[in-house]
Amino acid sequence: MRIFRIKVAAILIALVALVGGPFIGTAVAAGKIALVTDVGGRGDLSFNDMGFKGADEAAAEFGLELVSIQSTSANDYLPNLQMAAKSGDFDIIIGVGFLLADAMAEVADQHPDQKFAIIDVTWLGKPNLMEVGYEENKGSALVGALGAMVAAHYGYDKIGAVLGIEIPVLYKFEAGYRFGMHWGNAKYAAVTGKKADVGLLYKYTGTFDDIAQGKIATEAMLAQGAGLIYNVAGPLGIGDLEAITEHLEAKGKTAGPPFMIGVDANQDWMGDGERVLASMMKRVDFGVYQAVEAVVNGTFEGGVQVLGPNNGGIKMSGEAELADFITFGINGGKITESDRGRITDNWLAMRSAVPSWIWDAVDELSAKIGSGEVEVPCVWCADSIDQIRADWPDNVD
């Protein structure tokens, strides 16, 4: 009986503690921004890390508090955005990634006075939502041109692209890469006087997460004589790079060619800085920073903001960002601080082994694309991809 009473008392205490909890207040700071990410949070070395980078920089620059809300599953997208909007604490709520699009559309409608931004989405059209889209076709043209010229320089006659699921968004990458390859061939011929006939091998692997598929596809392309592989499937790049590394090991080498081209983030530091020649960078950090800046300056408005080579939202990786991304790699536990020097040296050596006129040519193409002198297909090629494939052919027998 006595034990029973003690148990009841314990229950009562537990209940009081539970019920009393919520009445203990929490301080609310002014000037807050919320960053809602998908299931990958900090440490994905790519999209989300870049989103955080932009938000961290903006928070530091404008003296704001950054609150990040990571999702545990796709079920969280809607309630995460909803709860942030309901709290009314945030000057802007930023969703990172197109997976949040459906949830964002709904929440933005329900909270017309709350400012929102979403990265990598361009089709929602809400007055209180800034949508940040990227011209991946133009960035892909740059690395396509680089790839063709570098392959020709090293005596390869093919370049490859390992893509994810065959969806219209990826056609942008394929179309730009094709166009760039042909531009690079022409440029190589014009500069060296030698005929360049680099052709394209491409494969839609049907996955964005099965790393083994990236390796298999890359192995096949290397066997057919590709000198450079463009990773257009996020994490599959790990598999692509593994295939390249093993291919080199078999020849007793560690440094490319063959090279990989990274995507979205600066992936140049992977492969010890000597196997990833460049990356087609999609500056997520830039988009996030711009959205916050617009709110701070009072210039925020709904609608699509296009980031491309002309405003720095899309660019080919350079030395300036390498250090930042090596830091990401260190924070992600992939490399250690002691690797930094070696990777940087390797990278500089890899870059300077490629003739400088090739880098100049890429800069030239970038400037021409920015000014509109060169037009890259395509913005949305669900209907026109077959025509684009015919206009800028594979060039492979």
Next chain:
Amino acid sequence: MGSKYRFRSLNKYLNPINESLLAGAIGLAIGAIIMVGLGYSPLDAYSSLLRGSFGSVYSWAESLANATPLILTALTFAIAMRGGLFNIGAEGQLYIGAIAAVSVSLIQISAPFHLIIALVAAMTAGALWSLPVAILKLTRGVHEVISTIMLNWIARFFAFYMIANVLMDPVRGEKTISIAETSRFARILPGSSLNYGIVVSALAVLLILFLLWRTTAGFELRAAGHSQESSNYAGISYKKQVLRAFLLGGVLAGLAGAVQVMGRPPTYALISGLPQMIDLGFDGIAVAMIGRNHPVGIIFAAIFFGGLMVGGRMMQMSAGVPLELVRIVEGAIILALAVPELKRIFYVVRKKFARKEQRGGN
């Protein structure tokens, strides 16, 4: 005599509650120690956890929305457990149920029938996916833990294949076609994730409650769970009992997948990699443990579990606790709550083995 009897029967219900509350308190304490150790305020964290999970109508709605599929997958586990079987196949069966529900949206049917047909398809698919487990057990003596784990993986990759190659959305390759409007569960609270799918879960609880304690089939199942040998001796068919437990479990898990994809906004489609489905089956096992494998206990446990998931968001948002730590703390609480039931299961298993050893067989 009478009052003492009454007291004892009250105690029968109070004891498990007592135990659970004590276990919960221990879990909270462990979580608090971890947070203090890492420099976070447990007071802030727990108050925001509670506010986030049950502090408003909206957060209640979200907690209930999370509970909806968990109730069903927990019932899958609990029914088998009541019959002395260890069914961890809900995970795979729910993928298959969801795939079946989406497939029904390939055809157009008018409003109420579309939803009903989708549910029936999901239940059938779940049961069919569960059938090999029962058959393998009955004919080849394959332990259900082995076969369900294998079938879970097969279901997962089968679902991946279907999402990418058969049911894909032609414009957005990361997901399947959306569930037709005529086949969706309407929302109960606008803006929240709570939908009428929860009615399906509630009905399932009532049905299982009735089945287990008011029908012969339920009695036989429970008898077999208590003692396989005496139930055999009493003439209860082992075969029938195994089939019942697994098929019914498959039906419930299939429903869980259907309810999740047909009711949970905003996408109403399966996304490549199954991010809205993964772990619902395994979380259901934890829910069943916390709920003592009793349908009523499962309701409370599922709402509690669902609330933890919702409240974790508030812990991130207002207490600044990173998601990884939120999950560690949640894990500590869940583990502590599952200990009493785990203890009981281990006891039963040990007894079983001890008896087998005595008989000298294996």
